[in-house]
Amino acid sequence: MEHDAAHGLIRIQLRQQRALRGMSQEEFGKRAAYSGSTVSAVETGTRPIDMPYAIRADEILETGGLFASLLRMAQRDGQPxxxxxxxxxxxxxxxxxxxxxxxxxxxxxxxxxxxxxxxxxxxxxxxxxxxxxxxxxxxxxxxxxxxxxxxxxxxxxxxxxxxxxxxxxxxxxxxxxxxxxxxxxxxxxxxxxxxxxxxxxxxxxxxxxxxxxxxxxxxxxxxxxxxxxxxxxxxxxxxxxxxxxxxxxxxxxxxxxxxxxxxxx
Structure with missing residues:
Protein backbone atom coordinates (compact mmCIF):
# COMPACT_ATOMS: atom_id res chain seq x y z
CA MET A 1 0.00 0.00 0.00
CA GLU A 2 1.11 3.57 -0.76
CA HIS A 3 0.41 4.58 2.84
CA ASP A 4 2.69 1.82 4.19
CA ALA A 5 5.39 2.84 1.70
CA ALA A 6 5.31 6.42 3.00
CA HIS A 7 5.75 5.21 6.58
CA GLY A 8 8.53 2.92 5.42
CA LEU A 9 10.41 5.88 3.95
CA ILE A 10 10.04 7.77 7.22
CA ARG A 11 11.46 4.79 9.13
CA ILE A 12 14.43 4.61 6.75
CA GLN A 13 15.12 8.30 7.24
CA LEU A 14 14.86 7.93 11.02
CA ARG A 15 17.45 5.14 10.99
CA GLN A 16 19.75 7.06 8.66
CA GLN A 17 19.58 10.33 10.57
CA ARG A 18 20.20 8.53 13.87
CA ALA A 19 23.15 6.67 12.41
CA LEU A 20 24.62 9.83 10.87
CA ARG A 21 24.77 11.32 14.35
CA GLY A 22 26.49 8.22 15.70
CA MET A 23 23.65 7.25 18.06
CA SER A 24 22.69 3.71 18.90
CA GLN A 25 19.02 2.86 19.36
CA GLU A 26 19.61 2.74 23.12
CA GLU A 27 21.26 6.18 23.17
CA PHE A 28 18.57 7.75 20.99
CA GLY A 29 15.88 6.16 23.16
CA LYS A 30 17.48 7.48 26.33
CA ARG A 31 17.50 11.02 24.97
CA ALA A 32 13.95 10.72 23.66
CA ALA A 33 12.57 9.06 26.83
CA TYR A 34 11.79 5.84 24.94
CA SER A 35 13.20 2.39 25.54
CA GLY A 36 15.70 0.98 23.08
CA SER A 37 13.18 -1.73 22.23
CA THR A 38 10.57 0.91 21.35
CA VAL A 39 13.05 2.67 19.05
CA SER A 40 13.81 -0.67 17.40
CA ALA A 41 10.10 -1.40 17.00
CA VAL A 42 9.48 1.98 15.34
CA GLU A 43 12.43 1.59 12.99
CA THR A 44 11.44 -1.95 11.96
CA GLY A 45 7.76 -1.10 11.56
CA THR A 46 6.32 -3.28 14.34
CA ARG A 47 5.25 -0.13 16.21
CA PRO A 48 3.53 2.75 14.34
CA ILE A 49 5.24 6.14 14.22
CA ASP A 50 3.07 8.63 16.09
CA MET A 51 3.30 12.40 16.22
CA PRO A 52 4.96 12.67 19.68
CA TYR A 53 7.72 10.32 18.48
CA ALA A 54 8.21 12.29 15.25
CA ILE A 55 8.37 15.61 17.11
CA ARG A 56 10.87 14.23 19.63
CA ALA A 57 13.00 12.81 16.80
CA ASP A 58 13.07 16.23 15.12
CA GLU A 59 14.24 17.81 18.37
CA ILE A 60 17.02 15.30 19.06
CA LEU A 61 18.20 14.92 15.47
CA GLU A 62 17.79 18.66 14.78
CA THR A 63 15.89 18.04 11.56
CA GLY A 64 13.80 21.20 11.67
CA GLY A 65 10.38 19.55 11.86
CA LEU A 66 11.07 17.20 8.95
CA PHE A 67 9.68 14.03 10.52
CA ALA A 68 6.55 15.72 11.87
CA SER A 69 5.86 17.15 8.40
CA LEU A 70 6.48 13.81 6.68
CA LEU A 71 4.18 12.04 9.11
CA ARG A 72 1.38 14.56 8.58
CA MET A 73 1.66 14.05 4.83
CA ALA A 74 1.63 10.25 5.23
CA GLN A 75 -1.41 10.40 7.49
CA ARG A 76 -3.32 12.56 5.01
CA ASP A 77 -2.35 10.29 2.11
CA GLY A 78 -3.46 7.26 4.12
CA GLN A 79 -7.01 8.51 4.60
CA PRO A 80 -9.76 6.93 2.46
Whole structure:
Protein backbone atom coordinates (compact mmCIF):
# COMPACT_ATOMS: atom_id res chain seq x y z
CA MET A 1 0.00 0.00 0.00
CA GLU A 2 1.11 3.57 -0.76
CA HIS A 3 0.41 4.58 2.84
CA ASP A 4 2.69 1.82 4.19
CA ALA A 5 5.39 2.84 1.70
CA ALA A 6 5.31 6.42 3.00
CA HIS A 7 5.75 5.21 6.58
CA GLY A 8 8.53 2.92 5.42
CA LEU A 9 10.41 5.88 3.95
CA ILE A 10 10.04 7.77 7.22
CA ARG A 11 11.46 4.79 9.13
CA ILE A 12 14.43 4.61 6.75
CA GLN A 13 15.12 8.30 7.24
CA LEU A 14 14.86 7.93 11.02
CA ARG A 15 17.45 5.14 10.99
CA GLN A 16 19.75 7.06 8.66
CA GLN A 17 19.58 10.33 10.57
CA ARG A 18 20.20 8.53 13.87
CA ALA A 19 23.15 6.67 12.41
CA LEU A 20 24.62 9.83 10.87
CA ARG A 21 24.77 11.32 14.35
CA GLY A 22 26.49 8.22 15.70
CA MET A 23 23.65 7.25 18.06
CA SER A 24 22.69 3.71 18.90
CA GLN A 25 19.02 2.86 19.36
CA GLU A 26 19.61 2.74 23.12
CA GLU A 27 21.26 6.18 23.17
CA PHE A 28 18.57 7.75 20.99
CA GLY A 29 15.88 6.16 23.16
CA LYS A 30 17.48 7.48 26.33
CA ARG A 31 17.50 11.02 24.97
CA ALA A 32 13.95 10.72 23.66
CA ALA A 33 12.57 9.06 26.83
CA TYR A 34 11.79 5.84 24.94
CA SER A 35 13.20 2.39 25.54
CA GLY A 36 15.70 0.98 23.08
CA SER A 37 13.18 -1.73 22.23
CA THR A 38 10.57 0.91 21.35
CA VAL A 39 13.05 2.67 19.05
CA SER A 40 13.81 -0.67 17.40
CA ALA A 41 10.10 -1.40 17.00
CA VAL A 42 9.48 1.98 15.34
CA GLU A 43 12.43 1.59 12.99
CA THR A 44 11.44 -1.95 11.96
CA GLY A 45 7.76 -1.10 11.56
CA THR A 46 6.32 -3.28 14.34
CA ARG A 47 5.25 -0.13 16.21
CA PRO A 48 3.53 2.75 14.34
CA ILE A 49 5.24 6.14 14.22
CA ASP A 50 3.07 8.63 16.09
CA MET A 51 3.30 12.40 16.22
CA PRO A 52 4.96 12.67 19.68
CA TYR A 53 7.72 10.32 18.48
CA ALA A 54 8.21 12.29 15.25
CA ILE A 55 8.37 15.61 17.11
CA ARG A 56 10.87 14.23 19.63
CA ALA A 57 13.00 12.81 16.80
CA ASP A 58 13.07 16.23 15.12
CA GLU A 59 14.24 17.81 18.37
CA ILE A 60 17.02 15.30 19.06
CA LEU A 61 18.20 14.92 15.47
CA GLU A 62 17.79 18.66 14.78
CA THR A 63 15.89 18.04 11.56
CA GLY A 64 13.80 21.20 11.67
CA GLY A 65 10.38 19.55 11.86
CA LEU A 66 11.07 17.20 8.95
CA PHE A 67 9.68 14.03 10.52
CA ALA A 68 6.55 15.72 11.87
CA SER A 69 5.86 17.15 8.40
CA LEU A 70 6.48 13.81 6.68
CA LEU A 71 4.18 12.04 9.11
CA ARG A 72 1.38 14.56 8.58
CA MET A 73 1.66 14.05 4.83
CA ALA A 74 1.63 10.25 5.23
CA GLN A 75 -1.41 10.40 7.49
CA ARG A 76 -3.32 12.56 5.01
CA ASP A 77 -2.35 10.29 2.11
CA GLY A 78 -3.46 7.26 4.12
CA GLN A 79 -7.01 8.51 4.60
CA PRO A 80 -9.76 6.93 2.46
CA UNK A 81 -10.43 8.84 -0.77
CA UNK A 82 -14.01 9.59 0.31
CA UNK A 83 -12.75 11.34 3.45
CA UNK A 84 -10.09 13.58 1.88
CA UNK A 85 -12.47 16.33 0.66
CA UNK A 86 -13.81 16.69 4.18
CA UNK A 87 -10.30 16.79 5.67
CA UNK A 88 -9.43 19.67 3.36
CA UNK A 89 -12.62 21.51 4.31
CA UNK A 90 -12.02 20.88 8.01
CA UNK A 91 -8.48 22.27 7.89
CA UNK A 92 -9.56 25.39 5.98
CA UNK A 93 -12.79 26.08 7.88
CA UNK A 94 -13.54 29.19 9.90
CA UNK A 95 -16.51 27.46 11.55
CA UNK A 96 -17.25 23.76 12.08
CA UNK A 97 -20.53 22.11 13.07
CA UNK A 98 -20.81 18.47 14.13
CA UNK A 99 -23.74 16.33 15.19
CA UNK A 100 -23.74 12.62 15.93
CA UNK A 101 -26.57 10.70 17.64
CA UNK A 102 -24.44 7.67 18.53
CA UNK A 103 -20.74 8.65 18.81
CA UNK A 104 -18.56 11.52 19.96
CA UNK A 105 -17.39 13.40 16.83
CA UNK A 106 -13.89 12.40 15.71
CA UNK A 107 -12.43 15.87 16.29
CA UNK A 108 -13.22 15.51 20.01
CA UNK A 109 -12.30 11.86 20.57
CA UNK A 110 -9.57 10.61 22.89
CA UNK A 111 -7.05 8.09 21.57
CA UNK A 112 -8.70 5.24 23.49
CA UNK A 113 -12.19 6.16 22.31
CA UNK A 114 -11.00 6.47 18.70
CA UNK A 115 -9.23 3.12 19.00
CA UNK A 116 -12.40 1.44 20.26
CA UNK A 117 -14.46 2.96 17.42
CA UNK A 118 -11.95 1.90 14.75
CA UNK A 119 -12.00 -1.63 16.15
CA UNK A 120 -15.69 -1.91 15.25
CA UNK A 121 -14.20 -3.36 12.07
CA UNK A 122 -12.71 -6.47 13.65
CA UNK A 123 -10.83 -7.35 10.45
CA UNK A 124 -8.79 -4.13 10.54
CA UNK A 125 -5.10 -4.92 11.29
CA UNK A 126 -3.85 -3.50 14.59
CA UNK A 127 -1.14 -1.55 12.82
CA UNK A 128 -3.75 0.16 10.65
CA UNK A 129 -5.85 0.93 13.73
CA UNK A 130 -2.92 2.70 15.37
CA UNK A 131 -2.12 4.63 12.20
CA UNK A 132 -5.73 5.81 11.97
CA UNK A 133 -5.78 6.77 15.65
CA UNK A 134 -2.66 8.87 15.10
CA UNK A 135 -4.24 10.52 12.06
CA UNK A 136 -7.42 11.31 14.00
CA UNK A 137 -5.45 12.91 16.82
CA UNK A 138 -3.41 14.91 14.30
CA UNK A 139 -6.66 16.42 12.96
CA UNK A 140 -7.33 17.84 16.40
CA UNK A 141 -4.36 20.19 16.19
CA UNK A 142 -6.63 22.72 14.43
CA UNK A 143 -8.45 23.25 17.74
CA UNK A 144 -5.47 25.00 19.32
CA UNK A 145 -3.67 26.54 16.38
CA UNK A 146 -3.01 30.30 16.31
CA UNK A 147 -6.29 31.08 14.53
CA UNK A 148 -8.54 28.11 15.30
CA UNK A 149 -12.00 27.61 13.84
CA UNK A 150 -15.09 28.06 15.95
CA UNK A 151 -16.32 24.53 16.70
CA UNK A 152 -19.86 23.70 17.80
CA UNK A 153 -20.64 20.04 18.49
CA UNK A 154 -24.01 18.57 19.45
CA UNK A 155 -24.16 15.07 20.90
CA UNK A 156 -26.96 12.97 22.31
CA UNK A 157 -27.12 12.38 26.07
CA UNK A 158 -27.29 8.62 25.47
CA UNK A 159 -23.69 8.71 24.20
CA UNK A 160 -22.45 9.98 27.56
CA UNK A 161 -24.21 7.36 29.65
CA UNK A 162 -22.23 4.33 28.55
CA UNK A 163 -20.59 3.23 31.78
CA UNK A 164 -17.03 2.16 31.07
CA UNK A 165 -13.52 3.51 31.64
CA UNK A 166 -13.15 4.63 28.02
CA UNK A 167 -16.29 6.77 28.23
CA UNK A 168 -15.24 8.15 31.61
CA UNK A 169 -11.95 9.30 30.12
CA UNK A 170 -13.80 10.67 27.08
CA UNK A 171 -16.17 12.69 29.26
CA UNK A 172 -13.26 14.26 31.12
CA UNK A 173 -11.72 15.16 27.74
CA UNK A 174 -14.94 16.77 26.51
CA UNK A 175 -15.06 18.91 29.63
CA UNK A 176 -11.46 20.00 29.06
CA UNK A 177 -12.36 20.90 25.48
CA UNK A 178 -15.16 23.18 26.69
CA UNK A 179 -12.49 25.28 28.41
CA UNK A 180 -11.22 26.33 24.98
CA UNK A 181 -12.90 29.59 23.98
CA UNK A 182 -13.55 28.39 20.43
CA UNK A 183 -15.11 25.01 21.34
CA UNK A 184 -18.80 24.76 22.29
CA UNK A 185 -20.48 21.45 23.15
CA UNK A 186 -24.24 21.06 23.48
CA UNK A 187 -26.11 18.00 24.70
CA UNK A 188 -29.50 16.85 23.42
CA UNK A 189 -31.15 15.60 26.63
CA UNK A 190 -33.06 12.34 26.76
CA UNK A 191 -36.17 14.40 27.54
CA UNK A 192 -36.05 15.88 24.03
CA UNK A 193 -37.59 12.68 22.68
CA UNK A 194 -37.64 12.18 18.92
CA UNK A 195 -35.87 14.87 16.90
CA UNK A 196 -34.62 15.38 13.36
CA UNK A 197 -31.02 14.48 14.17
CA UNK A 198 -31.85 10.86 14.92
CA UNK A 199 -31.83 10.19 11.17
CA UNK A 200 -28.03 10.32 11.23
CA UNK A 201 -24.79 12.25 11.82
CA UNK A 202 -23.77 15.34 9.89
CA UNK A 203 -20.85 17.73 9.70
CA UNK A 204 -20.63 21.24 8.22
CA UNK A 205 -17.70 23.53 7.51
CA UNK A 206 -17.88 27.23 6.69
CA UNK A 207 -14.99 27.97 4.36
CA UNK A 208 -13.00 31.24 4.21
CA UNK A 209 -15.15 32.54 1.33
CA UNK A 210 -18.31 32.13 3.40
CA UNK A 211 -19.63 29.07 1.55
CA UNK A 212 -20.49 25.82 3.37
CA UNK A 213 -19.44 22.24 2.72
CA UNK A 214 -20.97 19.18 4.35
CA UNK A 215 -20.12 15.58 5.10
CA UNK A 216 -22.26 12.54 5.88
CA UNK A 217 -21.08 9.29 7.49
CA UNK A 218 -22.66 5.90 6.98
CA UNK A 219 -21.83 2.22 7.42
CA UNK A 220 -19.81 2.15 4.20
CA UNK A 221 -17.73 5.24 4.91
CA UNK A 222 -19.00 8.69 4.06
CA UNK A 223 -19.63 11.22 1.33
CA UNK A 224 -19.02 14.94 0.81
CA UNK A 225 -21.98 17.28 0.33
CA UNK A 226 -21.23 20.32 -1.81
CA UNK A 227 -24.36 20.80 -3.94
CA UNK A 228 -26.24 23.94 -2.87
CA UNK A 229 -29.54 22.16 -2.16
CA UNK A 230 -27.82 19.40 -0.17
CA UNK A 231 -25.89 21.89 1.95
CA UNK A 232 -29.10 23.88 2.54
CA UNK A 233 -30.82 20.73 3.79
CA UNK A 234 -27.96 19.97 6.18
CA UNK A 235 -27.98 23.53 7.50
CA UNK A 236 -31.71 23.20 8.18
CA UNK A 237 -31.18 19.84 9.91
CA UNK A 238 -28.40 21.41 11.95
CA UNK A 239 -30.73 24.13 13.18
CA UNK A 240 -33.18 21.41 14.18
CA UNK A 241 -30.68 19.45 16.30
CA UNK A 242 -29.15 22.62 17.74
CA UNK A 243 -32.63 23.75 18.76
CA UNK A 244 -33.25 20.43 20.55
CA UNK A 245 -30.01 20.75 22.54
CA UNK A 246 -29.47 22.36 25.92
CA UNK A 247 -27.71 25.73 26.26
CA UNK A 248 -23.95 25.48 26.74
CA UNK A 249 -23.93 26.04 30.53
CA UNK A 250 -26.61 23.41 31.12
CA UNK A 251 -24.84 21.01 28.77
CA UNK A 252 -21.60 21.36 30.74
CA UNK A 253 -23.49 20.82 34.00
CA UNK A 254 -25.06 17.65 32.59
CA UNK A 255 -21.66 16.36 31.44
CA UNK A 256 -20.22 16.98 34.90
CA UNK A 257 -23.14 15.17 36.51
CA UNK A 258 -22.71 12.15 34.25
CA UNK A 259 -18.94 12.22 34.74
CA UNK A 260 -19.38 12.07 38.53
CA UNK A 261 -21.28 8.81 38.08
CA UNK A 262 -18.26 7.31 36.30
CA UNK A 263 -16.02 7.98 39.31
CA UNK A 264 -12.59 9.67 39.32
CA UNK A 265 -10.46 9.42 36.17
Missing amino acids: SWFKPWLEAERAAKQLRYFNPTLVPGLLQTANYARAVLRFDDTRPEREVEQQVAARLERQEILERERPPQVVAVVDESILCRRDAIMGEQLAHLLRMTELPNVHIHIVPASAGLHVGLSGPLALAMLPDGTWAGHLDDQLGGSPVVAEDGVATLLARWEGVRGAALPEALSIALMKEVESQHGPQ
